Amino acid sequence: MKFDPADLKTAADIGSKKVAEAFTRLAGSPVMVTVSKIDTVPIKEALVRINPPQGQVIVVYAQLLSGVKGTSLLTLERESALKLVDLLNQQPVGTTGILKDIDRSAIKETLNILSNSYMNALAKEAGIELGLAVPRMITSGRLTDVVGEMMTRDLSTEDDQVVIFETTLTITAYKIDTKLFILFNEDFSGKINESVDPNV
Amino acid sequence: MADKSIKILLADDSAFMRKVLMDILKEAGYSNFVECEDGNDCLSKFNSEKPDLLLLDVIMPNKSGLEVLKELGAGANAIMVSAVGQDQMIAEAKQGGAKDYIVKPFKREEVIAIVDRVVSGI
Numbered sequence: 001m002k003f004d005p006a007d008l009k010t011a012a013d014i015g016s017k018k019v020a021e022a023f024t025r026l027a028g029s030p031v032m033v034t035v036s037k038i039d040t041v042p043i044k045e046a047l048v049r050i051n052p053p054q055g056q057v058i059v060v061y062a063q064l065l066s067g068v069k070g071t072s073l074l075t076l077e078r079e080s081a082l083k084l085v086d087l088l089n090q091q092p093v094g095t096t097g098i099l100k101d102i103d104r105s106a107i108k109e110t111l112n113i114l115s116n117s118y119m120n121a122l123a124k125e126a127g128i129e130l131g132l133a134v135p136r137m138i139t140s141g142r143l144t145d146v147v148g149e150m151m152t153r154d155l156s157t158e159d160d161q162v163v164i165f166e167t168t169l170t171i172t173a174y175k176i177d178t179k180l181f182i183l184f185n186e187d188f189s190g191k192i193n194e195s196v197d198p199n200v
Numbered sequence: 201m202a203d204k205s206i207k208i209l210l211a212d213d214s215a216f217m218r219k220v221l222m223d224i225l226k227e228a229g230y231s232n233f234v235e236c237e238d239g240n241d242c243l244s245k246f247n248s249e250k251p252d253l254l255l256l257d258v259i260m261p262n263k264s265g266l267e268v269l270k271e272l273g274a275g276a277n278a279i280m281v282s283a284v285g286q287d288q289m290i291a292e293a294k295q296g297g298a299k300d301y302i303v304k305p306f307k308r309e310e311v312i313a314i315v316d317r318v319v320s321g322i
Binding site: 022025026088101102103105106108109112113115116117119120123124129131132133134 | 213214215216217219259260261282283284285286287288303304305307
């Protein structure tokens with residue numbers, strides 16, 4: 001699917017702002033957008049961007065089911081996740097030491113709310129209607145495996161160009177950084193979904 | 201004046217979001233809650249528990265909130281609570297009989313005001 005680059009840029013700028021507003025309200029602490037990008041790039045470049053860094057990283061994803069097919073991903077380091085859970089639960093930062101089911105639910109709901117804030121802006125500014133599936137957690141190792149598998153394939157045609165939105169959000173007061181990606185690629189979306197336990 | 205003794209069914213696949221909504225409504229004086237986490241569970245609990253008010257998420261496993269609303273109709277006294285804020289979705293929900301539509305993330309006062317208003321009209 002082809003998009004008007006100017007429309008996408010406007011939508012990305014407004015989308016990032018809306019996401020920051022939503023995150024600020026959720027976390028109860030000011031959130032800054034430190035990176036906001038919209039690019040059309042070869043799929044391999046997009047995969048490199050979403051591949052999480054080494055170490056303990058929490059990854060939540062949701063498939064885009066209606067409209068344009070793709071995936072929304074939220075990644076954050078474990079330390080950031082623990083602090084974020086405390087903010088979401090309105091308790092002192094440092095309270096949570098391990099992620100319980102309700103904490104994982106909070107992080108998944110964060111992806112749901114942030115992605116939809118972005119998508120609401122995309123629908124309004126660029127006329128792109130998107131529908132999100134139920135968010136799921138995936139280990140960073142599993143995500144790396146999916147990325148690695150796709151990287152080894154021959155992805156060199158023009159059809160393998162993908163649109164990727166990338167937003168980095170920072171809660172400066174607590175040194176919480178999180179990245180939100182929206183990747184328009186049906187193939188990746190299918191692969192990541194096949195790779196996870198449907199009950200997670 | 202809203203009757204705070206009514207039974208409220210909270211339908212959301214996110215345990216965290218159910219807890220947030222329950223905490224807000226408890227603060228506002230409501231105390232009778234039933235919870236469910238997917239569309240089928242919602243229909244089943246609705247029939248067995250006969251709630252006076254339904255707070256209904258849109259994106260849920262098995263059956264979406266809109267599908268649930270279509271089956272239950274306006275008599276369910278449903279308030280949609282969803283992160284999906286696209287105009288088309290809100291219009292569809294209201295046409296399907298939703299009493300109101302709250303977009304996440306919401307303000308506590310907004311939730312209480314809307315629930316109180318809908319409950320007052322029951």
